[in-house]
Amino acid sequence: MRQRSLAALAMAAALAVTSAGCTVERHWGGGSNAGGGGKAKVGLVTKTDTNPYFVELRAAAKAAAEANGAEFSALAGQFDGDNDGQVRAIENLMQQGANTILITPSSSTGVLDAIDRARKAGVLVIALDTATEPATAVDATFATDNFEAGRQQGAYVKAALAGKPPKLFMVDGTAGSTVDTQRHTGFLKGIGLTDASPEIKGKTPANGDQSLAQQGVENLLQRTTDINAVYTMNEPMGRGTYAALQARGLVDRIVMGSIDGGCEGVKNVRDGQYAATVMQFPKKMAEQGVLAAVEYAKTGKKPSGFVNTGSAVITDKPIPGVESQDSKWGLENCWGTK
Numbered sequence: 001m002r003q004r005s006l007a008a009l010a011m012a013a014a015l016a017v018t019s020a021g022c023t024v025e026r027h028w029g030g031g032s033n034a035g036g037g038g039k040a041k042v043g044l045v046t047k048t049d050t051n052p053y054f055v056e057l058r059a060a061a062k063a064a065a066e067a068n069g070a071e072f073s074a075l076a077g078q079f080d081g082d083n084d085g086q087v088r089a090i091e092n093l094m095q096q097g098a099n100t101i102l103i104t105p106s107s108s109t110g111v112l113d114a115i116d117r118a119r120k121a122g123v124l125v126i127a128l129d130t131a132t133e134p135a136t137a138v139d140a141t142f143a144t145d146n147f148e149a150g151r152q153q154g155a156y157v158k159a160a161l162a163g164k165p166p167k168l169f170m171v172d173g174t175a176g177s178t179v180d181t182q183r184h185t186g187f188l189k190g191i192g193l194t195d196a197s198p199e200i201k202g203k204t205p206a207n208g209d210q211s212l213a214q215q216g217v218e219n220l221l222q223r224t225t226d227i228n229a230v231y232t233m234n235e236p237m238g239r240g241t242y243a244a245l246q247a248r249g250l251v252d253r254i255v256m257g258s259i260d261g262g263c264e265g266v267k268n269v270r271d272g273q274y275a276a277t278v279m280q281f282p283k284k285m286a287e288q289g290v291l292a293a294v295e296y297a298k299t300g301k302k303p304s305g306f307v308n309t310g311s312a313v314i315t316d317k318p319i320p321g322v323e324s325q326d327s328k329w330g331l332e333n334c335w336g337t338k
Contacts, residue, residue, distance in 0.1 A: 040070035040297035043093035045103040049076035052336040060286035068294045083110030090114040100124040100293035108133040108178045124296045128285045140303040144280040146182035149311040153257040154190020156276045159319040160255040166229045170203040173233040213240030230256040235265035242273045263338045266330035276315035284309040
């Protein structure tokens with residue numbers, strides 16, 4: 001009877017977490033949230049559990065936890081932008097006794113209250129991939145320097161134009177998001193323009209979505225086809241943009257760049273859909289986050305500030321003065337399905 005009662009309680013707990021809008025990887029029993037007790041209990045909260053980028057992040061974190069003797073649990077929002085789901089995930093992890101929470105916040109501000117409660121309870125909170133606003137809302141951030149990734153893309157496009165003045169379309173992500181803003185402004189820095197420059201012939205937001213990017217660029221092309229360069233905030237939008245340009249027979253005269261470094265994106269570079277992409281390294285973010293969690297559990301020492309996990313230009317059309325790697329290297333180091 002006692003075993004049946006315990007089984008029923010376990011089933012109820014699992015159902016409660018599922019109904020809260022989170023996806024469960026694994027969880028442990030409750031306990032103290034403070035570090036310095038020796039055993040790392042690491043919780044990861046991603047924006048979703050289906051995006052290949054976050055699948056890679058979760059797999060890398062789980063592997064690093066297993067390799068370092070840490071317990072691990074992964075939860076996610078139901079969709080990109082599910083702030084309520086991420087708040088519930090943080091609360092669930094605290095109840096389970098997590099002493100470190102790694103989070104890729106769907107919104108830079110939408111989960112700050114929950115993060116504050118976790119930190120006050122002694123939990124180390126590290127943002128992965130996406131910074132919070134303010135950055136001091138978490139103990140540390142392990143992420144791509146998105147401004148630098150944008151600058152690298154812009155510098156490559158400028159060099160590839162070989163002195164020709166840019167006639168530019170900009171395909172942005174979600175207006176106002178931290179990552180979108182940083183990549184956009186970094187690109188302009190790299191190519192040597194400002195938002196007011198007349199060389200920018202059109203802009204369209206696409207929220208990271210391939211179909212929206214294709215539709216947005218098709219609309220821009222109704223106004224002008226006199227362009228020679230395109231900025232895309234991520235690789236799905238690069239693919240959508242390529243489809244729109246291809247339909248107009250424009251791909252051969254345009255230098256297009258992107259950012260992500262997913263295996264599909266590297267193949268796009270290899271196959272000539274766009275000239276270059278800037279690779280980021282989610283595996284590094286996850287591994288470094290877990291190692292910080294292990295250190296915190298052992299000693300109580302917390303990391304702080306921004307830790308840049310790096311980025312690299314991937315292209316099969318290298319240009320003097322722009323450091324890059326080719327698509328073969330890219331496929332050896334990319335994330336997602338190879």
